[in-house]
Amino acid sequence: MKKLLGIALALAALILLLHGIEDLPPWADPHQPASVHVSPRYIERSVEETAVPNIVTAVLADYRGYDTLFETAVIFTAGVAVLMILRRFMP
Amino acid sequence: MIREQEDIIIQTVCRIFIPFMQVYSLYVLAHGHGSPGGGFQGGCIFAASFVLMSIIYDLNEVKRRFAERFSVFLASLGVFIFAGMGWLCLFLGGNFLDYGVLSTILPVDPVMARYYGIAAIETGVQITVMAIMVSIFLNLLTGGLHEKDVEQAYVRVNNQ
Amino acid sequence: MLESIISNYNYWVFIILLVVGLYSMMTKNNLMKKLIGMNIFQWAIILFFISVGAKRGATVPVIAGAHGHDTHTLVARAAEYVNPLPHALMLTAIVVGIATTGIALALLVAIYKRYNTIEEDEVIEALKK
Numbered sequence: 001m002k003k004l005l006g007i008a009l010a011l012a013a014l015i016l017l018l019h020g021i022e023d024l025p026p027w028a029d030p031h032q033p034a035s036v037h038v039s040p041r042y043i044e045r046s047v048e049e050t051a052v053p054n055i056v057t058a059v060l061a062d063y064r065g066y067d068t069l070f071e072t073a074v075i076f077t078a079g080v081a082v083l084m085i086l087r088r089f090m091p
Numbered sequence: 092m093i094r095e096q097e098d099i100i101i102q103t104v105c106r107i108f109i110p111f112m113q114v115y116s117l118y119v120l121a122h123g124h125g126s127p128g129g130g131f132q133g134g135c136i137f138a139a140s141f142v143l144m145s146i147i148y149d150l151n152e153v154k155r156r157f158a159e160r161f162s163v164f165l166a167s168l169g170v171f172i173f174a175g176m177g178w179l180c181l182f183l184g185g186n187f188l189d190y191g192v193l194s195t196i197l198p199v200d201p202v203m204a205r206y207y208g209i210a211a212i213e214t215g216v217q218i219t220v221m222a223i224m225v226s227i228f229l230n231l232l233t234g235g236l237h238e239k240d241v242e243q244a245y246v247r248v249n250n251q
Numbered sequence: 252m253l254e255s256i257i258s259n260y261n262y263w264v265f266i267i268l269l270v271v272g273l274y275s276m277m278t279k280n281n282l283m284k285k286l287i288g289m290n291i292f293q294w295a296i297i298l299f300f301i302s303v304g305a306k307r308g309a310t311v312p313v314i315a316g317a318h319g320h321d322t323h324t325l326v327a328r329a330a331e332y333v334n335p336l337p338h339a340l341m342l343t344a345i346v347v348g349i350a351t352t353g354i355a356l357a358l359l360v361a362i363y364k365r366y367n368t369i370e371e372d373e374v375i376e377a378l379k380k
Contacts, residue, residue: 048202049205051203054126054127065177065212069174072220075220076167076219082226087230087235
């Protein structure tokens with residue numbers, strides 16, 4: 001019973017997602033909206049502003065450094081949470 | 092409990108591999124500005140070398156090197172380095188995490204000051220990721236008995 | 252309509268991975284298999300995001316020739332390099348996935364120590380008592 005319901009829901013999700021990809025832009029198009037607005041600015045002005053040739057490191061650590069700071073905090077919290085779940089405390 | 096492997100081939104190969112993996116992780120960290128790499132990738136490779144050490148060799152040896160206090164201290168140190176760079180830029184007059192104002196204390200121009208700022212925070216990220224990955228692995232492996240001496244932990248559990 | 256679905260054939264791989272992960276999360280009885288389904292689901296989303304940033308005829312987003320002393324005359328055209336933003340955002344997503352999987356595995360170890368089983372219906376039976 002649960003298996004039939006699961007298969008039906010998975011097939012419904014498959015049909016909906018396949019219906020949704022017809023609105024996406026063609027694959028690897030240089031003029032799609034994802035590559036037009038802010039990423040040409042990062043590519044063209046990365047070396048003259050930060051002197052780092054790897055654009056992904058410059059974006060991750062300099063232009064979007066705030067996200068990286070809180071992502072480091074997330075992995076620290078995960079480590080502390082595993083410690084707290086598994087540890088036995090003395091009464 | 093994990094018994095030490097008695098096969099001499101595995102021990103000899105891992106004796107060569109483990110320092111090589113650690114130096115390679117530092118190479119990936121240092122060349123993160125010119126080729127794909129950086130802090131997260133280097134931290135994962137460093138942690139993988141300790142996981143290999145705990146599979147092949149004695150588990151108590153790794154627990155002696157990576158006691159729980161040491162792991163949490165290293166993780167906090169990494170986050171402190173990252174946030175400390177942000178506060179340093181704030182105290183020097185710029186915005187938070189604006190590495191250009193570091194040129195007032197370092198003898199370089201503002202463009203190279205951003206370069207050195209990126210290198211410093213990647214080091215902090217590597218330290219945190221390495222410590223937390225080894226800590227999660229050891230906690231899952233021993234089921235919470237991440238003590239220095241396993242016999243002491245067994246005695247404490249049996250007395251509860 | 253059908254031709255636009257078939258011309259974007261690369262998205263089919265990610266959609267099939269996503270549905271496999273979703274099916275495995277919903278119907279399997281073992282808690283470890285549900286966790287693996289969640290992991291497959293999340294990796295399908297990450298790969299989909301990275302494939303959106305591709306560009307025809309472009310190379311890796313590392314600017315070539317920027318190590319010398321003539322970096323002031325270097326011109327980097329945006330059409331030669333792949334969009335770097337999805338790569339940077341998905342690094343964060345991968346690390347968050349590691350954190351979630353680690354905590355879920357710790358919860359599984361705690362459940363096994365408490366109820367001595369890892370099947371979902373046996374745990375629900377033991378909870379009702």
